[in-house]
Amino acid sequence: MRHTISVLVENKFGVLSRISGLFSGRGYNIESLSVGETIDPQISTMTIVTTGDDWVIEQITKQLNKLIDVIKVVDMKELEHVEREMVLVKVAPRQQDKAEVLNLAEIFRGRIVDSSQKTYTIEITGDEKKIEAFIELMKPMGIKEFVRTGKVAIAREGMKKKG
Amino acid sequence: MKITGAEIIIESLKREGVRHLFGYPGGVVLNIFDLLYDNKDIQLILTRHEQGAIHAADGYARATGKAGVALVTSGPGATNTVTGIATASMDSIPLVVLSGQVPTMLIGNDAFQEADIVGITRPCTKYNFLVKDVKDLSRTIKEAFHIATTGRPGPVLIDLPKDVTSNKTEFVWPETDIRSYKPTYEGNKWMITNAAHQIAKAKKPVIIAGGGVIISGASKELRELAEHAEIPVTMTLMGLGGFPGTHDLSLGMLGMHGTYYANMAVQDSDLLIAIGMRFDDRVTGKIEAFAPHAKIVHIDIDPTSIRKNVRVDVPIVGDVKRVLTVLNKVLKEEVKEQWGEVRKAWLKQISAWKAERPMSYTWSDEEIKPQFVVEKIHELTKGDAIITTEVGQNQMWAAQFFKYDKPRTFLSSGGLGTMGYGFPAAIGAQLAFPNKLVIDIAGDGSIQMNIQELATAVIYKLPVKVAILSNRYLGMVRQWQELFYNERYSYSHLDVIPDFVEVAQAYRAVGLRATKPSEVEPVLREAFKIQKPVFMEFVVNWKEKVYPMVPAGAPIDHMLFEEPEKKEKKLKAVK
C-alpha cells in the first residue's frame, strides 16, 4: 500500500541524510520526497511517499519518530487531507498533434511555461491521478521528458481523524 | 570571563560528573590534551588503540550504568572507534565520544586526517553533532549526555573542529530541553491492567527478561513479579544477571544456545511476558514457529522494538522499572492471586524438562573441557565477579556455565558480536571497580584482536584476569563448518598462536598455563591472588562444541545435542 507521510523536522544540518539514511539502511522504499520550510523557519516539513504493508508502515512511522530531530510524524492515511504534486512535461508533438496538446493542457488546467519550434513545456498541478492521467495522454504525443516535484500534503481543517 | 573551547569541554565534563576518559591523542585534540596534563579531576586512560579506548569506555558504562567517555583525534583516530560505537549502539550502551576534527575552514577539503565521522557514524549512533561554533559547545555536551543516557540509551558522538577548541566565549551551563526528544517512561495503565489479567489467567506463563531490565535497574521489581505470580524467567544473552541465575525460577538463557528447558517452556507457553528485550533472531529462531500458542505482552521503552519481529497482544511502551512497579501493584491489589494450583502443574512440567536435559558436557580426565573452566571460575568466585567475554564459543560457555546473580556482572557484545571486545571492556570495568575480580573469558582468536591493551592494564595497575580457552581454532566458525560444511575447516585453524604466557611476561604481566584438568583449579586460584593482570591459557579440547544448538532458521525447540554415545561415557565418568 502506498502511504503519504508528513514529517515535521528540526531545520538542521544533516537532517535530510538522517531520514534518507533511515530508509536506505532499513530497506524501505521512497517513491518521492519533498522538503520545505514551514511558517516557523526552524522547522521543515518533509513529505514522503512510501510503500509497504501495515507492519512496514508502522515501523517506518515509529523509526521516524525515534529520530532525535523529528518533531512529529503523520501518516496522511489517517486524516482527511489534500495532496498535490507538480509536473513539468516537455512534449515534442507532430504538427498535426499540436492543437490537441494545447487542448489537453487547457482541459487539465495546465500552463505552457516554455515553447520552442518543436516543443512545449507544460506545467500541471494536481493529485496523483490527475498527473498520471495527463502523462498517459501525452505519451502518444511524444513526451521528451518530464520532472515531478514529489507530493506535498496538508490536512483539511476541522476534519476528524478517519476511522 | 571568556574561556577557550577546550576549557569549556573540561568544565562541561566535570559538571557531568566524568572522572575518567579513555583516549588517544593526535594533532587536532592537543588543546584538550594540554588541559588534561595537569587536571586533578579528570584522568585520561591512554589505551594502545582507539578501539581499545572505546570498548573500555563501553565496559565502564556497562559496569556502572553511567555514560562511558572517549576522546580521540580526527581521521584514523575517529574511524578506529567505529566498531566500538556500533557495538555500543547494538546493545544500547550510553557512550559519549569526543572526536577531533580539522578546523572548520578546512572541512570538506580532504584536509590532512579529515574523515566525515559524523557521516560515517550516523547510522550507528543514537545521535551525533558537529560543533561549528564555540558558543554551542556546552549545550551540545549537555545534550549529548542527556541523549546518551535517557530513554533507550546509546552512543552519541561530538565532532570537535580544532578551532572550536581554541576559540573563546563565556561559559554557560544551559538547561536542556529538546522538544523533539521526549522518551516515554510511564506505561499506559489500561494496558498494564490488561497484562495483569492475562497473567492471572495464564496457565503456562514465561517471562523473557532482556537487556532493558538491566538498563532500567529493575531486577528487584522483576524478582517481585516472578516470585509473586510464580512465573519462570528466561533471559536473553543481554538479560543475564537481570534475574538471579541460581534462583529456582530461573531457566537460564533461551535461544540458539539456550537451555533445553528455556526453549521448551517458551515454545509450550500460553503467555510470554517480554520485558526489555527485542526478539532478536538468535532468540526466536524461525519466527513463524516461535511460541505458537502464546499471547505476548511486550514491555519496552522503544516503540520500534514492539511489533518489529513478532506479533504482540499487549504492547506497553515505558520504562521497565516503572511499568513493573505498577504491574506488581495491580497484581497484588486488584487482580489478586488466582493461579495457585494451575501454576503447580506448569512448574512441575518445567522441573521435568530440567531433569530431562540439564546443562551438561562430557567430562574428560585427560583434556581440559572449556565448560569445566567456566564452571570452576563460577565455583571459586562464588559468582562474585564481573565477567566479560570475547565472541564465539567462549562467550556462549560463559553464558551457559556461569550463573549470574547480579545485574551488570556479565558484559558481552551481543548484538554486533565484536571479537576483541572483552579484554578492553574488562579494563574499563576494573577501572570502575578497582576491588572487584574482573575476568575476561576469551578465545585464542578474539584475544589477539586487542591484545595490545595488556600494556594499558599493566600501566594503570588494573589487575584484570584473562582466561583464554585456547583451542587453536576460531572455534565457533569451526563448529559451524563441522556441523554444516562437511568438516571443511576453511581458514578457521589458527596454525600459529603466540605463547600467551610469554606474551604476558613481555608486557610485564603474569602468564600461567594449564594443560590438564587437574591444573585448572590451581591456576585459577593463583591468578585470583595476584594483584596484577594475568593471562591464563587453558589448553582445551579443540573438538568441543557449544550445545544445545538450534541451527540458524530452525524453530527453537529443534535443538541439536551432544551425540548420544558421548552421553553414555559421561554417565560413567561423572560420579
Ligand SMILES: Cc1cc2nc3c(=O)[nH]c(=O)nc-3n(C[C@H](O)[C@H](O)[C@H](O)COP(=O)(O)OP(=O)(O)OC[C@H]3O[C@@H](n4cnc5c(N)ncnc54)[C@H](O)[C@@H]3O)c2cc1C
Ligand atoms: C555468537 C553469538 C551467539 C548468540 N546466541 C544467543 C542466544 O542463544 N540467545 C540469546 O538470547 N542471545 C544470543 N546472542 C545475542 C543476540 O545476538 C542479542 O544481542 C540478544 O539476544 C539481544 O538481547 P535483548 O533482546 O535483551 O536486547 P538488547 O539488545 O539488550 O536490547 C534491550 C531492549 O530493551 C529496551 N530497553 C532499554 N532500556 C529500557 C528501559 N529502561 N525500559 C524498557 N525497555 C528498555 C530496548 O529498547 C531494547 O529493545 C548471541 C550473540 C552472539 C554474538
Ligand SMILES: Cc1ncc(C[n+]2csc(CCOP(=O)(O)OP(=O)(O)O)c2C)c(N)n1
Ligand atoms: C571482529 C569479528 N570478526 C569476525 C567475527 C566472526 N566470528 C564469530 S565467532 C568467531 C571465532 C572466534 O574464535 P575465538 O576467539 O578463538 O573463540 P572460540 O569460538 O574458539 O571460543 C569468528 C571469527 C566476529 N564475530 N567478530
